[in-house]
Amino acid sequence: MTTLDGLLPGIVDAHVHYFDPTRSSWALARFARIAALPMRRLVPGPILRASARFTDPDERRLLIDPAVLGAAYEPPQYAIDVGNLMASTGVGTEQVVAVESQWRPEPDPEVVMARAAAELTYVTGLPNGTHGPRLGAVVTAADPRHPQFATHLDRQLAESDRVRGVRVKWAQHPDPDLLDWCAEPDFVASTAFLTGFEALADRGLSFVSLAYSHQLGQLDLLARRFPETTIVIDHLGLPAGIFGPTGARTGTTAAARAEIHNLWRERMTMIAQNPNVVVKVSGLGLGVLGYGRETAGNIGSRRVLADMIGPLVLHVVDHFGPDRVMFGSDSPVDKPNAPIGMVAGALLDVLGDRGEHVVTQLFAETARRVYRLDS
Numbered sequence: 001m002t003t004l005d006g007l008l009p010g011i012v013d014a015h016v017h018y019f020d021p022t023r024s025s026w027a028l029a030r031f032a033r034i035a036a037l038p039m040r041r042l043v044p045g046p047i048l049r050a051s052a053r054f055t056d057p058d059e060r061r062l063l064i065d066p067a068v069l070g071a072a073y074e075p076p077q078y079a080i081d082v083g084n085l086m087a088s089t090g091v092g093t094e095q096v097v098a099v100e101s102q103w104r105p106e107p108d109p110e111v112v113m114a115r116a117a118a119e120l121t122y123v124t125g126l127p128n129g130t131h132g133p134r135l136g137a138v139v140t141a142a143d144p145r146h147p148q149f150a151t152h153l154d155r156q157l158a159e160s161d162r163v164r165g166v167r168v169k170w171a172q173h174p175d176p177d178l179l180d181w182c183a184e185p186d187f188v189a190s191t192a193f194l195t196g197f198e199a200l201a202d203r204g205l206s207f208v209s210l211a212y213s214h215q216l217g218q219l220d221l222l223a224r225r226f227p228e229t230t231i232v233i234d235h236l237g238l239p240a241g242i243f244g245p246t247g248a249r250t251g252t253t254a255a256a257r258a259e260i261h262n263l264w265r266e267r268m269t270m271i272a273q274n275p276n277v278v279v280k281v282s283g284l285g286l287g288v289l290g291y292g293r294e295t296a297g298n299i300g301s302r303r304v305l306a307d308m309i310g311p312l313v314l315h316v317v318d319h320f321g322p323d324r325v326m327f328g329s330d331s332p333v334d335k336p337n338a339p340i341g342m343v344a345g346a347l348l349d350v351l352g353d354r355g356e357h358v359v360t361q362l363f364a365e366t367a368r369r370v371y372r373l374d375s
């Protein structure tokens with residue numbers, strides 16, 4: 001199977017970032033501590049626009065091309081990228097799930113939630129469905145430990161009926177050159193977090209987890225504690241260094257990469273036993289995985305990518321089943337290394353011989369069910 005034409009009206013892209021670096025929600029983050037909420041209106045517009053030209057140190061540690069974060073990415077830009085998708089799969093994108101794009105770690109939950117509120121207004125106000133695919137759902141940001149977490153969720157749900165989940169970035173890594181989003185070692189086991197998680201569960205929202213693969217054991221315990229709540233693992237569990245050297249000392253040798261891969265397999269096999277856990281096949285071109293820069297659109301790069309991701313993708317499909325895996329392009333973050341068409345084409349190369357059910361679940365139906373999308 002080399003095309004989705006005739007199988008799906010279009011792909012549901014479960015991981016897209018829309019943002020404008022000149023708007024205060026993003027620009028002020030680059031000024032770090034002057035992002036205090038009452039002050040943001042006092043910063044002149046020219047300074048906000050100028051800030052978009054500079055890359056924050058934390059953004060550099062993310063190993064994201066600075067050009068990606070320095071320019072607005074909205075439905076018209078995404079629609080251009082989908083042309084690449086049509087050429088490689090035979091279909092475009094029908095709907096997207098917009099995922100929060102607060103790149104910079106922020107220790108103040110008040111700031112996180114205020115930015116999330118501004119971002120929701122921004123994303124739902126974009127020309128979704130006019131200049132680009134429909135907006136199927138929104139995954140917002142928040143810190144479950146905050147005493148007002150439940151109130152924040154209610155405000156988000158009141159503002160938009162598209163809110164379907166909360167992404168929490170609690171990734172921590174022993175490599176000092178890899179970015180930590182959280183300073184609390186037992187984040188998902190803390191009393192404050194679990195209290196907030198109950199509020200999320202009561203509202204029928206999914207928990208979207210961004211953490212490194214060595215943290216999956218903690219996520220397994222959370223999944224067992226809340227078996228009725230859907231937990232989505234972002235970016236295949238983020239196995240840093242699995243494809244090549246990254247950070248200061250991660251994945252620097254073939255033996256080290258083999259160990260990362262083996263531990264990732266063990267943890268994914270373990271957490272797959274929880275039927276409420278779903279894996280997002282996304283972030284495949286992230287620099288933190290050790291993925292080397294390839295020539296965008298070159299057929300050789302598609303083959304290289306398919307060879308690299310094949311063992312990981314087949315493992316999650318075999319253990320989670322096709323009904324618990326879904327595709328996300330991570331646009332535009334992955335674009336310099338792996339444009340959406342190249343990623344989708346590589347996935348078809350890996351899974352095409354598994355049959356129609358596998359590819360239709362991956363590219364559309366799982367996301368429809370998890371995020372309760374309209375047909």
